[in-house]
Amino acid sequence: MNKSMPRKYRQVTIMDIARETGVSYSTVSRVLSGFEFVKDETRQRVLEAARRLGYVAHAGARSLAGGKANIIGLLVPGLDNGYIGEVARGIDEELARASYDLMLYTTHRQRGKESVYVRSIANGLTDGLILVVPLVTDYLRELQVQRFPYVLVDQSDPSGQSNVVDATNWQGAYEATEYLIKLGHRRIGLITGMMQIASAQERLEGYRAALTSYNIGFDPELVVQGDFWEPTGYQAASILLDLEHPPTAIFASNDLSAFGAMEAIRERGLRIPADISIIGFDDIPQASLVYPKLTTVRQPLDEMGRVAVRMLLDLIEDPDQPARHVTLATQLIVRDSCQAIG
Amino acid sequence: MNKSMPRKYRQVTIMDIARETGVSYSTVSRVLSGFEFVKDETRQRVLEAARRLGYVAHAGARSLAGGKANIIGLLVPGLDNGYIGEVARGIDEELARASYDLMLYTTHRQRGKESVYVRSIANGLTDGLILVVPLVTDYLRELQVQRFPYVLVDQSDPSGQSNVVDATNWQGAYEATEYLIKLGHRRIGLITGMMQIASAQERLEGYRAALTSYNIGFDPELVVQGDFWEPTGYQAASILLDLEHPPTAIFASNDLSAFGAMEAIRERGLRIPADISIIGFDDIPQASLVYPKLTTVRQPLDEMGRVAVRMLLDLIEDPDQPARHVTLATQLIVRDSCQAIG
DNA sequence: CTGAAAGCGCTAACAC
């Protein structure tokens, strides 16, 4: 490569600190990695020198030598989502408190080769992994075999072997539907999410349960499959609106598809919420930005990220814990997109 | 720590491949790092074995040994921005093509200690850094001293020593203002960005230039300082609307502050665009989501990210290149938030 | 063209 000059600026290593303080570099290492049995005075001297020299550890070397790299990986489908951004924010904040760094991986990179990808992540320099991905179980087996610490966010592992944090999808959907019912709506359309995903199923179940509770018959015609994305929300809403007896309210399984639906509604010259009510799920930041502001079921996305980090850090400390599953509460956020039936 | 079981699942290393193929592990290394003078047959054998064994390189070890880690760092203020998301998307996509991974750093972590933070990044396992941060020049000195490859996105370095990619801020602001003028507006309010930032200044200049071109006097009252954030946009717009002679149109220096302004406008019972026109800057995804859809000046955010990656990768190849500065074109996106003056 | 050997910076036994 380029050998004309030193490839890298000479780093400050523990050797330098050792030389400065006159102790061996393993002692320095002990101090820096928080080992307890070091004379207090020595510790101070080392710490002081480290600060003075501007020492920063080399994560790669650390991880190579068998220590922690203080890096965790976050695997997400992509960044174009609002939803992900919120979770990531929570993760980053909590990670900062623990002085961990964040490696970001996106799945759309390796269509079909995800498991190789995940293996490469696990085998690299991250100490653990947070997955916010529509589930493909191959990942998990690989990870479990390696006994690699990971936690799933808003995703469930049928095997029950995984640590997961999610939210009360069923409950949230129930409340959303109930809210519409109490507003007098009887024909309530549902735009589902990707049905392979547990949360999508749970939301559908919650919807059905609410109808049942209020003795409203389930009309399959009113349920149209979506995929959590805006364009599909648009199409799904179009189908709903073209029905012979269109719904007076639509429950979209996430905000993004609600936005698509709003677009479709508006295009038909209908007013929200005067002519038709709409309710979403997630409460991504855009939900309060659209007009009218979207009534939705809030998932505590950032908190979910934070909790995931805490679980993961625990897990890194002690990989042999039994798998935990924590479910955070959703909350109905009433804004301007729903109205009692005239 | 936990020694009850092997800390990590045994990785496949180049040693394994060497054993499999019967060559020395240095030859394997040569093949895997793309060294040219290897017999073709040997290369094939090695490659095949690597694939069969599911080999993945350990980035930490690589970087330690003086090679590339194939990781670049992205330093951003935070993820809560829309703007950043777009840039990051472009970066990630381009990185994927080059098989690089992405380390994400947020600045809000280390208030005041940014330069230590940056040093720790540069000294770690990233091969280069992309900065999308309101500029603090300390960073740069540190990076330059280390001869560490970095590129600035949408930020300019007064010293001219940095590689940067940005957009035609002046031009974009000029066009936005001109557009409003041609719509018949004469009193055009401006909500600025953080004025320490070059792009904010350029947009202000573009605005002034357009007024001058069309012989419209510059009224300082119509310029209120913002900071690129929504709440401030709200406040700034409020000030503008409370003027004795309020503007008939507002140019917000970015979309986020435009959203804030829209809120303020609506709260006063004014209609957009019937009573007042508003135009933004950036064209973040939310811009087409708000109602009415925001007319704005598009920055090719994702493309800026992509270009930044290409520059950075070049720079990593050859760190001694003279600094380049590429400026991408902005484009006026006409949607629904502006109207000819009645 | 390929092998042998010397580290990169750090952690973790193992001695003392």
Added chain:
DNA sequence: GTGTTAGCGCTTTCAG
């Protein structure tokens, strides 16, 4: 308590 000594997986001279 602290120093000594092996490597971790990889790249890169230096010899053939």
